[in-house]
Structures are given as structure tokens and as C-alpha cells.
Amino acid sequence: MGTGAEEPVGRRARNPRGQGERLRADTVAALARLVSDDERMRPVSVSLRELAREAGVTAPAIYRHFSSVNEVAWAVALDGFARLLAAMDEAAGQGGSGAERLIAQAQAYAAFAAEHRGHFRLMFLVEPAVFEVSAEAAPPARELVERWRRAASGLREDGIEVGDVDAAAMYLWTAVHGRIALSPLINSVWERGDIRRFVELMVHEIVLVGGRS
Numbered sequence: 001m002g003t004g005a006e007e008p009v010g011r012r013a014r015n016p017r018g019q020g021e022r023l024r025a026d027t028v029a030a031l032a033r034l035v036s037d038d039e040r041m042r043p044v045s046v047s048l049r050e051l052a053r054e055a056g057v058t059a060p061a062i063y064r065h066f067s068s069v070n071e072v073a074w075a076v077a078l079d080g081f082a083r084l085l086a087a088m089d090e091a092a093g094q095g096g097s098g099a100e101r102l103i104a105q106a107q108a109y110a111a112f113a114a115e116h117r118g119h120f121r122l123m124f125l126v127e128p129a130v131f132e133v134s135a136e137a138a139p140p141a142r143e144l145v146e147r148w149r150r151a152a153s154g155l156r157e158d159g160i161e162v163g164d165v166d167a168a169a170m171y172l173w174t175a176v177h178g179r180i181a182l183s184p185l186i187n188s189v190w191e192r193g194d195i196r197r198f199v200e201l202m203v204h205e206i207v208l209v210g211g212r213s
Contacts, residue, residue: 043125044069073122080119081140084112088147098154099203105151106176106199113180114195124177148173160207175202 034040048069052059066072091104113120148169155162162168179186179198187194 043122044073076119077122077125078140080116080123081144083116083119084109084123085140085143085147087112088144092147092150098157098160099207101154102151102172103199103203105147106172106203107196109176110180110195110199145169145173155206158207172202 046069048062048066049059051069051072052062055062062072066075087108088105091108092101094101094104096104149165152162152165152168152172155168176195176199179195183195
């Protein structure tokens, strides 16, 4: 009988020197490849049976209305766009200056993202093709673009030089959306207030710059 301790049954043998770090690097690279593959990273990783359990119905009952989880996901996305457009329209209808209406609409956008996380994720997850619908079937996104155009155009009522309205709308939308996406990281390393304060500061800077033109 040997004097050395035996490896427990089923335990993976220790890697030779240098191999452990290589395995770690290979594992990291493998996950990066998987996540970059659109076919593997589908919009919803649940089955219709799991969805049926969550809804408190049977899977066959869901099949009467939806042929796949992707079809349900697209329905959620459409519902999300309708809710978001209504929220932004309500905010715009509260009146005030162009800058105040812009702030209200941007804050409504941020509030929707926080309150309807599932909708928001599916609305902006990937292109419509992944939901197995054509690009022509996505008019709500174009309606959302129009809301941001109107918000940017409203600044002109305050005597603010906007320039290219399409460009201004894109900058506003991506700034607010990006701040929402980065919120968990930003909140932990940069004390610049919450998303509502961010919107106020952003519009204030736009007004300052535009007012000097």
C-alpha cells in the first residue's frame, strides 16, 4: 500500500503546470463565442411548457394562440412598444416648454424601462428576424423614432438651435437608452445621480449649447 494520499474517485485530476490557466482562458473564449452566436442565443430560453406553468395553463392551451415561444416574445415586444408610446405621448401632453416636454418624455422612457423590464428587454433584444417575423412587421420601432423627432423639434419652440433634427433625435434616444443600460455599473462607480437627474442634466446642457448658437 502506498503512503501518498489517493485522489478521490470522480475528482478531476490536477492540470499540469500552466494548463489550468489555459483551461480558464479557453472557457472564457468559449462563452464569448456562444454569446456571439445569434442562433444559440435565442430571444427566450424557456420552453412553451415552462411558459405554460408560469401562466397557470396547459401547453396545448398556449398552442391554440402561439406556435412558439418566439411568437409569444414578439407579442410581448409589440405590447411593450404600445405601452411605451402611450407613456411618452401622455408625458408630452402635460404641456410646458419644449425642454420640459423633452425631459418628461425621456423620463417616461426611463420609467417604463424600470417598471417593465421584461417588455423592454424583448423590444430591443435583436432584429425582428430572430423573432421569426419580417423587418416590415416592426412599425412600432419607427413610431418610437418619430416620438424622439418630435421631442427634439420641440426645443426650437424655446429658441434652441437644434440643427439636424434626425441626428438630434438619435443622440437623445441613444443617450437615454445607453444610460439605462449602464445604470448598474454607473451607479456603483460614478455618483452623478439617478436616471431622472441624468435626463435633466443632459437637456440642460443641450439648451445651453443650443442657446449660444
